Amino acid sequence: MASHSTPCSGHRGVCTWWIAYTFDNPLRRLIHKPQKVLGNYVKEGMTVMDLGCGMGHFSIGMAGLVGPTGKVIAVDLQQKMLDILGNRARRAGLSDRIFAYLCQADDIGLEVSAEFILAFWMVHEVPDQKFFFKRLKSMLAAEGKILIAEPKMHVTAETFEKTLDIAQSCGLQCIERPDIRFSRTALLGTGAIE
Numbered sequence: 001m002a003s004h005s006t007p008c009s010g011h012r013g014v015c016t017w018w019i020a021y022t023f024d025n026p027l028r029r030l031i032h033k034p035q036k037v038l039g040n041y042v043k044e045g046m047t048v049m050d051l052g053c054g055m056g057h058f059s060i061g062m063a064g065l066v067g068p069t070g071k072v073i074a075v076d077l078q079q080k081m082l083d084i085l086g087n088r089a090r091r092a093g094l095s096d097r098i099f100a101y102l103c104q105a106d107d108i109g110l111e112v113s114a115e116f117i118l119a120f121w122m123v124h125e126v127p128d129q130k131f132f133f134k135r136l137k138s139m140l141a142a143e144g145k146i147l148i149a150e151p152k153m154h155v156t157a158e159t160f161e162k163t164l165d166i167a168q169s170c171g172l173q174c175i176e177r178p179d180i181r182f183s184r185t186a187l188l189g190t191g192a193i194e
């Protein structure tokens with residue numbers, strides 16, 4: 001992991017680490033419990049991805065759910081976020097199953113196969129959502145699922161529906177709308193539309 005010297009992302013419209021502390025704090029463990037949000041989808045031994053992982057609230061939770069035989073691929077475009085995640089993972093004794101990757105805003109740049117992908121409160125920060133969803137689909141294992149959650153305070157219902165239309169045009173169908181606090185959500189799976 002790199003040093004903690006980078007003060008901000010330098011990426012326009014992207015949540016910086018000091019803003020992330022306003023919602024990723026001890027209270028969050030109560031409102032966004034990883035077991036409650038992800039327990040239906042993330043199981044022991046799975047390879048999963050936390051895309052736009054930020055400081056790793058859900059990466060740490062997913063690492064607990066996949067257990068010692070599973071793997072969490074945590075991806076963000078800010079090194080500072082990954083540094084904080086690295087420290088949290090070490091403190092939690094979960095470093096061995098969390099693999100952190102620094103990506104570019106316009107491309108994730110990974111050739112992996114994940115059984116579950118989480119994109120929590122990050123899709124509205126992505127510059128090209130069509131390209132983004134195509135890449136997500138290419139990284140999804142057969143029968144894999146993607147959970148997207150967007151913050152109600154930043155993303156209107158109309159904008160969220162447009163995002164789902166883009167996902168659908170990339171062959172990702174909405175299967176379910178899980179109830180997650182302060183969020184607009186969709187569980188996506190692969191469909192017939194290409």
Ligand SMILES: C[S@@+](CC[C@H](N)C(=O)[O-])C[C@H]1O[C@@H](n2cnc3c(N)ncnc32)[C@H](O)[C@@H]1O
Nearest residue numbers: 015052053054076077078105120121122125126
């Ligand atoms: C609002 S934060 C949410 C962090 C985390 N998902 C959570 O719920 O705590 C959004 C995160 O997505 C990251 N991000 C934004 N655009 C991204 C992109 N195109 N690729 C990867 N990460 C991105 C930001 O750097 C930031 O860490």
